[in-house]
Amino acid sequence: MSDPRKWVTMGDVARAAGVGKITVSRALRTPAKVSPDTLAKVHKAVDALGYVRDETAGALSSQRSRVVGALVSTLDRPVFATTIRGLEEGLSAGGLQLLLGSTRYAPDKEARMVSTLLGRRPDALVLTSTDHTPQTRRLLENAGLPVIELWELPDDPIFAAVGFSNRAAGRDMTRHLIGSGRKHPVFLRVANANDTRADLREAGYRGALEGFEPRILSLPPDDALSGPDFGAQGLAQALARWPDTDAVICVSDALAVGAWCEAMRRGLDVPGLLAITGFGDIDVAGDAGLALTTIRIDGEAIGREAARLTLAATAGEPLADRIIDLGYTLVRRATG
Amino acid sequence: MSDPRKWVTMGDVARAAGVGKITVSRALRTPAKVSPDTLAKVHKAVDALGYVRDETAGALSSQRSRVVGALVSTLDRPVFATTIRGLEEGLSAGGLQLLLGSTRYAPDKEARMVSTLLGRRPDALVLTSTDHTPQTRRLLENAGLPVIELWELPDDPIFAAVGFSNRAAGRDMTRHLIGSGRKHPVFLRVANANDTRADLREAGYRGALEGFEPRILSLPPDDALSGPDFGAQGLAQALARWPDTDAVICVSDALAVGAWCEAMRRGLDVPGLLAITGFGDIDVAGDAGLALTTIRIDGEAIGREAARLTLAATAGEPLADRIIDLGYTLVRRATG
């Protein structure tokens, strides 16, 4: 570290280049408006002095921060990480920077974080959630900036939403199983409050049954248990209750892995006697030899699309669609 | 969206509360310096107007942005994601915000991103890498701010470094295998250029052999192959070359998974005839039934420690240690 706080300013560059500082500003921000030889002089001075523009000051005077705030519930889940990656790449290609916050699924923390992010006067906000407290929603609506919600597709987004339909995914998986001859599919989930995604997948399952008996097993939440634990326990309960079960539609891959392990322990033939399907396409599948039939979501595509929307909105382009459904892929592998 | 750009300013709050705006600033930033009843008046006005302070302006005048720039090579790898999580949580608890950029392992992009981040005049920079171009290194040294490098432990950090010793990890794993009776351990890696981490693990392996013959299999890089592919191929080559091989120390878990699958295909007894170890403790292990012996790195702890250092440094506290070694855990499971 050299001595702190001694940044070269635009004025220094201007003096070195023998031009006015506004010309330096233009040379760097809108080179087309500056003649080629002044441009060269400015760049030479910039390189010589090692100048790095202070975007903070620029943001204040131009009222455009070139920063986008993003709020994720957690980075633990790989899909969110890939979403952030797609977002970051798209934004940085468009000259925007990413300010990241996380909520850890706590609504009150979300409200605080939104406020904190707004303090930076971002050009847009990206939220990987659509569940907001009324207070947060009001804050967002009054902020007067593009707000892009990810993953869920609400009926009435604040500004725009990018994601896929959990209901359709649940429906399609159920139809796939029925279409391949299953007669008694069970829907297996954990009964977490406010888990809208699971609710929607369940609704999709119900809607696709077409006369078959709905069999929904909703396990009580328990912080001591992991996803696979629930899956194992869930399969055991399902078989106890409905011995003729021939398919288990798990609300997540983690549950499906646990159910599969339990099936192996019991020596059940998968997929002959029992089909097991998951949701999310986490990586266990390819790497460790468990080829799970599941629904794959392209998190990176969602991030990239969010970046595209953000760039368009900050460029003042009109919004073509408020709701963008990127869909999903039913990946049929060995378990059903 | 209401009409854009109409933020309430500190002056508005001051007028509503009947005080000077500097008092509002103090009430929000250093409440202890304001009398209780003015404090109450200010807070009332803030709530009534829905005021959110403009940190951009604050940063400009105070020369402290309360932002920390972080540069990661990729968010794909879960360890990095947990590091960022630890960092974000630590920073936000200390009132700092996280500006995120990624390099995708491209040195030239790193230089550009560092420059871009410096444009926000962050109070500190966190880099999940220690390999910098000379140009980047100069930029960082001249920036006059705390730079914290993660994962590697360089001999001469720019400011401070948090991580663990790859060499010691390679050494300990080798000793563990020799100590449990293995006579012919092979070190399996991919010969990527500039992969300092792999080099150091290999050096640790060499140093721990104590008379045993060094057997290093370094596969040529190939973009078409995944980690497990390399692992499978590597085990095959190792056995062809040294039929008495009784242990394979893989440079990463991905390789180890591939090697394990190949061993299963050949019907080899693991760990009876052959031990297989990995590095990194990715999640395959617990979830999918493959209990891999490996080295576990606590990414979140590294992130938290980086946050702690950052907060201390921005608070002006002197630096106790330039190099912080958080170590690793040798996790002994079923494969060796």
Added chain:
DNA sequence: GAAAAGTATGGTATCGATACCACGCAAGCG
């Protein structure tokens, strides 16, 4: 009881860039 120290508050300059307006100069037009 007067001087010294401390507390609460406000005024003004300032951080570093950009917006807006104005100006000089060259080319295009009748």
Added chain:
DNA sequence: CGCTTGCGTGGTATCGATACCATACTTTTC
């Protein structure tokens, strides 16, 4: 040739907060 038009450039005000200094008033100290 005088006028308009457009380009390149510079001066000055401004964005919204905080630093620094000053002021009015209260409390402590010998």
